[in-house]
Amino acid sequence: MEQHRSLSLLFLALAAGLAGGLAGGLVVVVAPGGREATEEVVTPTAVATAATPEATAVAIGSAERLQQAIELVLPAVVTVIADGVPRRNEDGAITQTRNVGSGIVIDDRGHIVTNFHVIDGAAEINVLLTTGEQRPAVVRSHDSPYSDLAVLSVAPEGLRSASWGDSSQLVPGEPVAALSAAGFAIGNSVSVGVVSATGRDWPRNAVILEDLVQTDAAVNSGDSGGALINAEGEVIGLLTTVVRGTSTGSPIQGISFAQSSNSLRPIVNDIVLFGSYVRPRLGIERPFRHHVELTPELSASQGIPLSLGALVIEVEAGSAAEEAGVRVGDIVIAVNGVAIDLDNPFVNLLKPLAPGEMADLTVVRGGQQRSIAVLPRLE
Secondary structure: OHHHHHHHHHOHHHHHHOOOOEOOOEEEEEOOOOOEEOOOOOOOOOOOOOOOHHHHHHHHHHHHHHHHHHHHHHHHEEEEEEEOOOEEOOOOOEEEEEEEEEEEEOOOOOEEEEOHHHHOOOOEEEEEOOOOOEEEEEEEEEOOOOOOOEEEEOOOOOOOOOEEOOHHHOOOOOEEEEEEOOOOOOOOEEEEEEEEEEEEEEEEOOEEEEEEEEEOOOOOOOOOOOEEEOOOOEEEEEEEEEOOEOOOOOEOOOOEEEEEHHHHHHHHHHHHHHOOOOOEEOOOOOEOOOEEEEOHHHHHHHOOOOOOEEEEOOOOOOOHHHHHOOOOOOEEEEEOOEEOEOOEOHHHHHOOOOOOOOEEEEEEEOOEEEEEEEOOEEO
8 A cells, every 4th residue: 555655646746747738628726715826828820821812712712611610510619617626735725626628519418528638537517608607517428548538418408519520531721610618708719720630649648649630720728628620510520639849848839639520429429328438447547547657767767677668556446457466566568469668558559459358468566577467347
């Protein structure tokens, strides 16, 4: 237990430090007296360029179509307010975290899709409609850590819903709009841009997000969980992450990612119909809760002998991993013979496991290498 506690504390700051780059759980800390501290975000300014009369006419037509699409979908975009558990700090004051993001109503039964990171750890979730009405929400299910998706449900009366589009039909240069709640304001926010690329993969928080739509539409705090739509008024992506800078610290503008509609629709459909989407669950798969993905820099700073792998910091009680003999402090270095590295994080190696397929974990414990076979539970 002491080893478990010390490992969890050791990497608590790391987990917080690597949570940057999200499209916007706008994180707010509510202090005594109702004061709120938020981070300001500067929105890039568009620069106009000259065009021929023919190109101008085409652009006007495209702009009108996109404007009509925006008007169609905008009422289906809501604000998601996720309040954490009130806690007493070292000074005795009670504080409470608040994440503010966006969500999309996807049917007439009150189901709403958003990013899991917006509602992660929430004790209470409310949804603010474009009318100003606030409704309590419950989490139907989520797909973390395999995707950044959660499905909520609210009372369905009077809701406007959006429709999914086919993200496989997107082409670079196609006009799109990012619709979001943009924080606390009643009335949603719109930014326009184009599809920069499709089928992108991007590493974030020890997971490589796959099949992303890249756009230059401005995405900022509070936008996470909002809709990326095409000119037909169809949702072709769920706004998820924005790239702020390079690994060397140089600033970057104009690169944002949305999880593609085609990657999310099967998951959402199963959650709506059956209450969950089947994924392999070992009890050690959640980054920063169950394990920490090692890097050469992290290992060097902490005196860890291995530079790559997944360091287990918690094993869920009663889980498949616990029953198989996985322990806190183990370092998983391979899954079914495939080594864990920066291009193949632990979660991404678990993701393709078929129902009934064993996960043969190569583990280093006390300097000794061993194999532990775990039969994941499909939950």
